[in-house]
Amino acid sequence: MDETESDARAPAPPPAPEPVGRREFLANALRLGGGVLVFLSGAPALGEDHVAEGYDWTQHRYAYLIDTEKCIGCGSCVRACKAENGVPDGFFRTWVERYVVSPEASHVDSPKGGLDGFPPIQTPFTPTKSFFVPKMCNHCKETPCVQVCPVGASYRTQDGLVLVDAERCIGCGYCVQACPYGSRFLSPTTHTAEKCTWCYHRVTKGLKPACVEVCPTATRQFGDMRREDDPVRLAIAHGRVSVLQPHLLTEPQCFYLGLDKEVR
Amino acid sequence: MESARHVFRVLFLLLVVVVIFSVGRTFLVPKSYGAYGPYRFDNVAEQAAVRPPQHGGSASCGACHAERLKAVTAGAHRKVGCEVCHAPLARHVRDGARSAPMPVDRSFTLCARCHRRIEGRPAAFPQIVLAQHQGGVEGTACIDCHEPHSPKL
Incomplete structure (x- = not known):
């Protein structure tokens, strides 16, 4: 009994330095290395915080309002967009669709995107209502096109636009497929993704997008949600607006008035 | 002593990897990339100046x-x-x-884009059915009778 106790109390031999196992060492080295890499990649050189002369992009948050009940289908917006942005023939950054509807059947057409207006139409059914719906990029807040871009060419700006960096775009077309509104296309000249920019080269100078500028019926309106008295902000804040395909939860920033259930 | 050499080798290797990575990164990643998110911030200014309005x-x-x-x-x-x-x-x-x-453009088609009666236009918008309009023939210029800048209906 005594013997065992004295054994236990016997001074332990000086503890040898705990050898670091190879496995443990490698794991720690990897952790450290990974941390260094994260640190390096997360420390980018801050660029010049400047978008355009006299323009602060944190002071704006744009939104677009389309009153479908006013549209006469003249296609001025489509022509203006083409002229303003040099959109290649056969492709459209904005287009107008015509819906001819009866309770039993419906017909949708958009000849050349509405570029030359619309011709008279005969339908095999007797239409009970018909209307035009201008469409374009919805500049969604939770946009799938930006999420799928593998090279960071698609992005959302702080003033609320979705843009494409043609220099980085590799033309893979994922975003073209991801967009539920069909707003993007691959340009046949640059072979990069192209889309509506809400005429960023105009709005940063205080101008309206070209389609809004030429719309003869004020169907199309462009506004700034950061301005309390903005007519578009007031219409969205107080009116009953809807968006295209709300079930996709993309939070479009193009708002519609008088949208019909037939419109997708 | 042997273990210290192992440690040195691994640390050296790690250092080399980090240096290659950071040097390669500065060449491959654009200057303004990541300033506000995973995109090249310089492109925002480029888009703002892409062409004159x-x-x-x-x-x-x-x-x-x-x-x-x-x-x-x-x-x-x-x-x-x-x-x-x-x-x-x-x-x-x-x-x-x-x-x-x-x-x-003095053509009929210019006026027709807005004013020809077709399915789709709001009923209240002034539209004409050409066959019922002054015995009109497609191709006759509307502006022969109507002043385009301030038309009387």
């Missing part, structure tokens, strides 16, 4: 054509911008001076 708006037309603009804004076409029927300002004016004649 082509459309100037009716007010810019009024700088030279004040009388005409006054007539338009007093008439039924007051909400119709000049560039809707003509062409973008940039085709006519460069650096504040007239560079080319403004196209003038």
